[in-house]
Amino acid sequence: MLLxxxxxxxxxxxxxxxxxxxxxxxEEREVQRALQQAAYHCAPAVAEFTAYRxxxxxxxxxxxxxxxxxxxxxxxxxxxxxxxxxxxxxxxPVTEEVKMENNTCVLTPTxxxxxxxxxxxxxxxxxxxxxxxxxxxxxxxxxxDVETCKPLxxxxxxxxxxxxxxxxxxxxxxxxxxxxxxxxVGGKRNGLLSAFPRTKPAETFLRGAxxxxxxxxxxxxxxxxxxYTGRATHIHTKVFPSWTPLPNGTFxxxxxxxxxxxxxxxxxxxxxxxxxxxxTNPIKDTVGRTRNWRDSLNIFEDSQGPEGxxxxxxxxxxxxxxxxxxxxxxITMGVNTSVEVDNWxxx
Ligand SMILES: *[C@@H]1O[C@H](CO)[C@@H](O)[C@H](O)[C@H]1NC(C)=O
Ligand SMILES: *[C@@H]1O[C@H](CO)[C@@H](O)[C@H](O)[C@H]1NC(C)=O
Ligand SMILES: *[C@@H]1O[C@H](CO)[C@@H](O)[C@H](O)[C@H]1NC(C)=O
Ligand SMILES: *[C@@H]1O[C@H](CO)[C@@H](O)[C@H](O)[C@H]1NC(C)=O
Numbered sequence: 392m393l394l395x396x397x398x399x400x401x402x403x404x405x406x407x408x409x410x411x412x413x414x415x416x417x418e419e420r421e422v423q424r425a426l427q428q429a430a431y432h433c434a435p436a437v438a439e440f441t442a443y444r445x446x447x448x449x450x451x452x453x454x455x456x457x458x459x460x461x462x463x464x465x466x467x468x469x470x471x472x473x474x475x476x477x478x479x480x481x482x483x484p485v486t487e488e489v490k491m492e493n494n495t496c497v498l499t500p501t502x503x504x505x506x507x508x509x510x511x512x513x514x515x516x517x518x519x520x521x522x523x524x525x526x527x528x529x530x531x532x533x534x535x536d537v538e539t540c541k542p543l544x545x546x547x548x549x550x551x552x553x554x555x556x557x558x559x560x561x562x563x564x565x566x567x568x569x570x571x572x573x574x575x576v577g578g579k580r581n582g583l584l585s586a587f588p589r590t591k592p593a594e595t596f597l598r599g600a601x602x603x604x605x606x607x608x609x610x611x612x613x614x615x616x617x618x619y620t621g622r623a624t625h626i627h628t629k630v631f632p633s634w635t636p637l638p639n640g641t642f643x644x645x646x647x648x649x650x651x652x653x654x655x656x657x658x659x660x661x662x663x664x665x666x667x668x669x670x671t672n673p674i675k676d677t678v679g680r681t682r683n684w685r686d687s688l689n690i691f692e693d694s695q696g697p698e699g700x701x702x703x704x705x706x707x708x709x710x711x712x713x714x715x716x717x718x719x720x721x722i723t724m725g726v727n728t729s730v731e732v733d734n735w736x737x738x
Contacts, residue, residue, distance in 0.1 A: 436540035437723050440533055504650045506586035507559040514640050518612045519599035525555035525614030527717030532609050537725040542607020547631040549600035555668045557619030560594035562587040574620050582621035582687040615663050620678050623686040624660050625652045632728050649726045654704045657683050662714050
């Protein structure tokens with residue numbers, strides 16, 4: 392397999408005001424504003440960052456295949472050093488001309504973490520799949536500091552998502568009285584069901600956290616998520632610049648600087664829907680998968696930004712010749728390590 396050498400550029404968006412996450416205080420509004428601005432001034436740096444990562448990835452793929460021309464010139468896994476006298480990445484002054492392009496991405500705080508986060512118990516690990524079956528998915532998640540536009544090493548990226556049939560670890564079923572609940576019609580929670588309670592506290596599948604490496608990248612292996620009522624297919628994330636590993640393999644988090652959600656192109660979702668075990672999703676023939684543009688709480692739509700220029704969608708590369716061999720997904724988050732984000736989930 393040879394990866395195309397162009398445009399593997401992640402897109403990521405400011406996930407702006409939603410019903411649950413609208414900044415309420417003047418301070419929160421200022422954080423949003425500053426991060427939105429940062430999305431513009433970091434855009435060229437993010438494009439460069441992703442290009443480096445893509446070359447590092449290609450290097451890995453091509454190692455052991457020296458008959459391919461020019462493979463020696465690609466980047467190895469080391470730190471991405473700048474040429475002497477040059478800055479590897481730097482911020483661009485914000486002017487009218489600096490426009491956020493569709494091949495760059497910076498994520499701003501914040502969308503809801505939703506009801507399925509576990510404050511305690513996410514394991515520190517890169518392979519989060521456990522025994523869950525589904526289409527293989529490797530994630531390459533970059534984190535940059537929006538104040539310097541430089542990659543942020545050693546920050547903990549915490550992710551969690553639903554399994555192929557739309558369930559989160561620990562939350563297998565609705566409460567008994569809500570077994571026949573229908574999605575809400577109208578109102579803020581239009582299209583959603585009540586959250587499934589956590590009745591299996593020990594389950595951890597499809598949850599895990601890993602620190603970014605010296606290049607500001609955290610990689611995970613997992614399966615492509617499935618869908619559940621009212622929500623577009625997504626992966627949740629939180630970013631912690633400081634944390635303490637615990638003896639049982641979990642961690643105690645320090646301050647939170649980012650809460651966000653990542654998505655997939657609907658065309659890819661359509662292809663995944665057709666594969667086993669995604670075909671056994673219990674809502675497949677009733678409400679079905681929610682398309683990105685219909686996402687409840689407007690989470691996906693709001694993430695396009697006021698001018699529709701942002702895109703919090705993984706750039707996917709196929710791992711093999713066919714879709715069921717899986718994907719590698721690239722995305723970049725910009726975070727401001729000076730801020731402290733609240734958990735804005737209000738139930
Ligand atoms: C980062 O956060 C600090 C503290 O809220 C703020 O003063 C600064 O403008 C922010 N920087 C960016 C680029 O958003
Ligand atoms: C990005 O934008 C350019 C120019 O506006 C367009 O030609 C290109 O198709 C876009 N690419 C994607 C992936 O949307
Ligand atoms: C790990 O240890 C912490 C701190 O003692 C505890 O709160 C947590 O429940 C433990 N988690 C698991 C999964 O054992
Ligand atoms: C997803 O998780 C639910 C709840 O634990 C389980 O019943 C279901 O079998 C899982 N789906 C797959 C495809 O394993």
